[in-house]
Amino acid sequence: MAVEIGSLTLQSRLILGSGGASSHKVVLDALHASGAEVVTVALRRFRPGSNSSSLYQELADAGAIVLPNTAGAHTANEARTLAELGREALQTNRVKLEVVIDDRTLLPDPIELVEAAKDFVRAGFEVFAYTNDDPALARILADAGVAAVMPLGSPIGSGMGILNPANIALIVELLDLPVILDAGIGTASDAALAMELGVDGVLVASAITRATDPTKMARAISLAVQAGRDAWEAGRIARRPLAVPSSPLEGLPDFNLVG
Amino acid sequence: MELGGPxxxxxxxxxxGAPSNGVAIAVNGEIISRSRWxxxxxxxxxxxxxxxxxxxx
Incomplete structure (x- = not known):
């Protein structure tokens, strides 16, 4: 079933981050294997003499929706510059807003993030906001008018999975807005857990692009996203400390019968 | 870098050798929209x- 995230109507709940791939081909193969429709890209200086094939063109030719990010920004002003460049380069108002506190943790800077989110919304961007796993901050971003919040499971590229599942579930419960789990996914089960917590989608980059076999991992994570979504929609049973028998307790035979 | 004139x-x-799609240009600090290239x-x-x-x- 299709999911609406901002102005996007998607069949796949997996968004592919292109970072960490050893070549454009790895990204394209992962795109095909996963069925993802959206791919994020960063904006950087063109280096004369470098590979002049256009990643954007290759992704567009493959039918992907290319989402520029503001990775590399440490302030709201830097993020705005990257967002304007992304809007101009890719001819889209959509932007994945990232403003990090430092390069060691790559954790979102909440103060700069909120300032940038307000500024971007005023400037007509459709904002997909990469944020901490903090329900309060997610609410502030929602009130600022972003299209989706993208809480991290754990630091970018760490592969540590979802460190605070309760907060992710709370963000889903509190916000009347699409929630995309972004960052920290290490393997398929992490993506399934994210979906079981009720998020609308998952963004995965390193877990796929840096896997030993990126194409196979792309497929595995795509299946996990689908399985996790089905499980969320199906409604899991409650956790309880004691057993609930799955076989009837009545109608047991006389245990003194001799065989 | 040196170019062959204006x-x-x-x-x-x-x-x-840059692609023309997926590219943004700024000249002297100002982003030039594609329509003005x-x-x-x-x-x-x-x-x-x-x-x-x-x-x-």
Missing amino acids: ATVPDLLAQI SETRVGDGDIVEVITAMQGG
């Missing part, structure tokens, strides 16, 4: 930024 933005992109000339002393989509997040 050029329009599309000429410049061709000279440095062919009328914008760059020459000696101009500071040109050529930004393109790369693999990332």
